Amino acid sequence: MTTAVDDDLWSAIGDPTRRKLLDLILSDGPASASGLSGRLPVTRQAIAKHLAVLDRVGLVHVAPAGREMQYGVDEAQLARAVAQLADVGSSWDARLRRIKQLAEALQAAADTSTNNDKKE
Amino acid sequence: MTTAVDDDLWSAIGDPTRRKLLDLILSDGPASASGLSGRLPVTRQAIAKHLAVLDRVGLVHVAPAGREMQYGVDEAQLARAVAQLADVGSSWDARLRRIKQLAEALQAAADTSTNNDKKE
DNA sequence: GTCATCTGCAACCAAACGTTGCAGAAAGTG
DNA sequence: CACTTTCTGCAACGTTTGGTTGCAGATGAC
Numbered sequence: 204m205t206t207a208v209d210d211d212l213w214s215a216i217g218d219p220t221r222r223k224l225l226d227l228i229l230s231d232g233p234a235s236a237s238g239l240s241g242r243l244p245v246t247r248q249a250i251a252k253h254l255a256v257l258d259r260v261g262l263v264h265v266a267p268a269g270r271e272m273q274y275g276v277d278e279a280q281l282a283r284a285v286a287q288l289a290d291v292g293s294s295w296d297a298r299l300r301r302i303k304q305l306a307e308a309l310q311a312a313a314d315t316s317t318n319n320d321k322k323e
Numbered sequence: 324m325t326t327a328v329d330d331d332l333w334s335a336i337g338d339p340t341r342r343k344l345l346d347l348i349l350s351d352g353p354a355s356a357s358g359l360s361g362r363l364p365v366t367r368q369a370i371a372k373h374l375a376v377l378d379r380v381g382l383v384h385v386a387p388a389g390r391e392m393q394y395g396v397d398e399a400q401l402a403r404a405v406a407q408l409a410d411v412g413s414s415w416d417a418r419l420r421r422i423k424q425l426a427e428a429l430q431a432a433a434d435t436s437t438n439n440d441k442k443e
Numbered sequence: 444g445t446c447a448t449c450t451g452c453a454a455c456c457a458a459a460c461g462t463t464g465c466a467g468a469a470a471g472t473g
Numbered sequence: 474c475a476c477t478t479t480c481t482g483c484a485a486c487g488t489t490t491g492g493t494t495g496c497a498g499a500t501g502a503c
Binding site: 210213214217218219222225229230278281282284285288289291292295296298299302303 | 328330333334337338339342345349350398401402404405408409411412415416418419422423
């Protein structure tokens with residue numbers, strides 16, 4: 204009911220650069236910070252910090268490959284994040300529906316009780 | 324395909340305090356900055372700034388009521404935000420499914436080509 | 444062995460979130 | 474009308490966060 208979301212996980216996917224990062228790794232498979240820096244308009248260090256954030260909340264996992272550090276998405280954790288998005292979305296959606304229904308109900312009640320009055 | 328989200332709208336709902344603000348106004352109807360400050364652990368000024376941000380992206384609209392400023396949610400814009408959440412979520416969800424299917428397909432192909440080899 | 448490249452750390456800048464403090468304006472009360 | 478209350482808005486300040494540059498260390502490639 205209270206949208207019980209994990210604020211850490213949400214703020215991790217709240218950043219646009221981190222979302223693009225997840226998109227890239229999702230579509231092209233695991234990659235290193237240097238490899239990813241060539242595909243986003245930010246420096247390698249910024250990417251590394253974002254990957255550290257994503258790693259801290261478990262959205263990616265890192266594996267040393269030679270002298271590179273390969274980052275891949277954690278599918279289970281990303282699925283959890285997706286579920287939270289859907290949760291908040293559906294919560295708001297439900298409230299919007301309830302408000303609309305309540306407004307219509309009030310309108311109908313007003314129509315029946317004062318049906319001979321002004322209807323503007 | 325490219326998750327084409329509006330970064331302004333997303334970052335507006337990315338802040339936890341702003342999400343709680345939207346929750347409160349959604350559940351209890353339009354309210355003023357002072358009224359809301361009693362229900363969140365932040366000062367009135369912080370609330371006012373957040374409401375300004377939400378107003379800038381059109382998620383709330385303000386109406387002067389006496390000496391107060393009443394903020395109410397813009398249902399159409401919030402519905403748009405909900406749609407974006409669902410959009411990103413389903414995009415990632417689809418990619419997760421595709422990855423899983425690809426992995427299973429590769430596994431199956433490996434099984435048929437080297438079916439007499441080790442199967443660990 | 445040397446060179447290239449990938450990593451990590453530190454310092455620094457700018458924007459965002461939050462605070463305190465204060466002045467102005469509008470409603471309520473004597 | 475005068476006084477008080479309370480709600481608003483603005484300004485200054487501190488802290489966190491996203492981003493940069495610069496540099497030193499480590500590891501694979503030649």
